[in-house]
Amino acid sequence: MAGAGAGAGAERKAQLETVQADGADEGCVTFVLHGEDHTLGNSLRYMVMKNPDVEFCGYSITHPSESKINFRIQTRGGIPATEILCKGLNDLSNASKHVLQTFEAQVKEFRLKQGEAME
């Protein structure tokens, strides 16, 4: 379970931390994602909000000069927030993969059509 821990390895700085949460409630956690901004923050927030077990999800940029975001997830029914975060990341990744496949197929088809039209 993600505690207030740092990442593995002494040289690599942790990219993902959690703000120390009080109480034993694993469903309400604030994650700190380093090196990220609205690009991942907003799209990940959208994916997590699409999950019916989520009671609250939001992100904020603590200070515009620091590139890190505070990403908060509160779940319904005591489901661990880390699981929700994993699912959100996986959903976003799978959706992007599908977009990539569709895009490359369409580009190939467009090129074929262009090639036919020129002959």
Next chain:
Amino acid sequence: MAAPMRNVDEIRDRVILGEFGVRNVHSTDFPGNYPGYDDTWDLRKFKKNFRLDVFHMDENTLEFDMVGIDAAVANAFRRILLAEVPTMAIEKVFIYNNTSIIQDEILAHRLGLIPIKADPRLFEYRNAGDEEGTEIDTIQLQLKIKCTRNPRASKDSSDPKELYKNHMVYSKDITWVPIGNQADVFADAKIGPVHGDILLAQLRPGQELDIVMHCVKGIGKDHAKFSPVATASYRLLPEITLLQTIEGEKAERLKRCFSPGVIELENIDGRRVAKVVNSRLDTCSREVLRHDDLKSLVKLGRVRDHFIFSVESTGILPPDVLVSEAINVLIAKCQKFLNEIDSTEME
């Protein structure tokens, strides 16, 4: 005329362009917001509704439509295209001799902004603190040019093109100096500036430039010179609904309120009736809402999940490669955090 949308569907799917403002902007289709609608994320439902059509593609521009995706994800792709797809650009400029009137730092700044035609996927990032640079992370370029007087110019000419040789320094004067095994690896790739006609400096006889440059891999977030797109933008598909039949002189005025090609007049029983032919061409100026007798006859809006993307590349990579790379960057970001969570869970 299409059947009027149910109120709920309109709130879910359309952005409404009113006379004094734009309403209904945010996406609200989250589970629990609408009774009777299941808005849980379902990859199969997404795959069924998602559509991507390439509208126009040439070597530097690409226009395509993405339908069925949310603004958060589409915006993420746009932001990544602008700032997180890596390219190669001149970073270190070693000025051995600069007797031109362009100051060293101004010249170095201009050199940095030149797009360099080298596939960034074949190079690595330079390690922090590495001053020299190796063949896998650096491209070395050279600019060595001297302006001289033209002995064959006629005595009374005042045209600098005739009087001087090499008095305009263009980016085509930049030559590639292969280091290490680059000469073999990139034998057929012409590494150098994308455009040869970028004016860098102007010289007069006796002035010269002797400059060595190192290009490294970087991203637009670090410095805008690394951005691979001239620009990447998207707009939502406009939607124009005519609430009544509009004919005759009013139809003519309605046609003039929109961009050409959006509204056409067709002949029905001898009367000229207005019809929406191609709302995609409209620029949504809302001009029709300025006319009191026309504003109650139309409803202007945008389809919230239909994005018309326009990507213009600077010439380093073709625009379709840029879009693929951008989507890969987003996938890599997600994977990075998933790996991090896995590694902390195993402790």
